[in-house]
Amino acid sequence: MPFFRKVVVAVSGGVDSAVASLLLKNKGFNVQGVFMRNWDEVEEHGACSVTQDLKDAEWVCCKIGIPFHYVSFVKEYWIEVFSAFLEDYRSGQTPNPDILCNRVIKFASFYKYAVTTLKADAIATGHYACTSFGDYLQYHNPEKGCRLLKARDSFKDQTFFLSQVPQISLQNTMFPLGNLLKREVKSIAKKYGLDQIAEKKESTGICFIGLRNFKDFISEYVDPNPGNLVDIDSGKVVGSHSGIHHWTIGQRCKLSGIPKPYFVAKKDSKSHDIFVAVGTEHPSLYTQYVFVEAPHWIHSTPDELEEHGILECWFRFQHTKPLNKCCLVKISQQELLVHLSVPLRAITPGQYGVFYRGEECLGSARITHPGPSLRSLGMELSSFPSNDKNLIEHV
Template identity: 60%
Template structure:
């Protein structure tokens, strides 16, 4: 059923081995390099040209064609503008989740299947699906389920938690069946030493190696305000704009021996509430509230008011057992069995049931953050 496959080639080892595995299986493979950010606007600080050169090297070695597609405009409109708007409103976004939903598994998916008329796409993500790594279990009228990768440390289902069922149904994840070490070994064995030894990219592409505060100043006007001790109500320092800070982040206030950490951001007063010490109770909560959820397959709350599952809002952190309830406004209330530190508005709470990623919902606030604001408000009276 699926013969012609388009692979997203990034210039890294994972997408390289993904393409190799597909060709070894006998698929007709075309590599596509996505240009999502115009590095010329950033004085060459992004690695787009080097990645494209590596993508060409990979495809030449494997023996497949490579074409380039430009999604700079789509990335700006769907990812970057939302990123800036969130920071301006005091939220902390996750551009990787937005990029997967809007660019890789929407614009790229449609480009591959509708414009180029290929059968499916394949990506070098560490993930698996119920349809199998090569869609061998594909059923036209059956939902596909997103499953964690064999390599639990490298698993990327967290970043795929907001993609649509339609795209997931015709996506292959061949490397989800391997560990990172195994993928690097395969790359070396087939002569792809250049990408096997390549340093893994981290962080956000449009920021590159720059300091985040310096980067964000280029786009958002700074509005100075105060750091306020949440216990005493006293001003303990000053900031240049709360869009430069996120919940849980350390504030280096040199007049104090013990470090302060961001507990909440008050948009009305432009104040950042800070807690003294990394384990301060104001930084922890076991009750979180979200916007409307995005479920990958069926809605687990369709025929019931609540259910048990696991939660995380940072992809490297352990899963925490929880109870999820649907609120009247369509959002979720997530009651955690164990309190978590720095539950951050704007980030995504991702829900799992065993090895299956059910979907995600954007965090709006936590019970402790509500209490922090109440405590701050009482100090202003």
């Protein structure tokens, strides 16, 4: 691998990026670590402190023996990720900032910084993913293009969150953990004296929210917009709310004095009414159809879709949920219909539908709205097998 000598690693202060850096150095690469600051906690009353992560990242680089750099993408994050996040919530959608952050910050702003400022030949991250170019770009062939592949660790696989990565960045990205299990990564960290990082609690959820209640956080940025909670079957008002941005599809509504458990089935961004249904498996919560925007295809537009307007593949819109066999139908250049083999619960506008075929993550598209619910079609969930062959339980 003589061409890729200088590799810049996105170090976060966690065990995954630490071990990725270590493995690269042990392979003989000229490795440098970069800690990205994407959120200004000074403006957030200490909600998302990066101080400890910064110290840990610098300590890791010192321990491994690689240069350490610090770069701020606060402005870029605010403009390209957080502003879009707020706009989605104002319109009643539920966005996924992690996917957008990877696309525009880690694999665009950070990639550009590494290549132009630090003169890197390639970048690397601690993501659990593989590519057709190999964990260390040993099969690098730009003419064939690079394909994003599932990680060996099916539980930790992060291709879902990488489903919008630009092709040019992917061609020059190493994923040293792609063929390792999480327990193996922690074992490597301990072997090389990185015990304090190996035992560090992993961060979960959205970084800029931190440990605060989500409703409290979003209320600082989105003005109240009250409306009614309406029973979707009877049409009766059963409660009220302070804004549709506080609620997401499928969420339980705890209503005072009403013993029946209600769940959010639909939101009306014009009237600000939220339609709720009794029971977690109410047919209004399920659909077999999903409308999405024009997808981002990581490698290229699949031939079947290009030539015939139809593609059979696998779908998921939540990272932890099973893959669902589907058929994509091209409606226009800007819209696709996803026909699911098994109905899914709580399809949420603003989220991403991610498409797979075999071991490959093909790409993803933003969900604009679900199709007709089982309720509107006069169907019940019980009419579908509970253990359907069209579901894959793991990535």
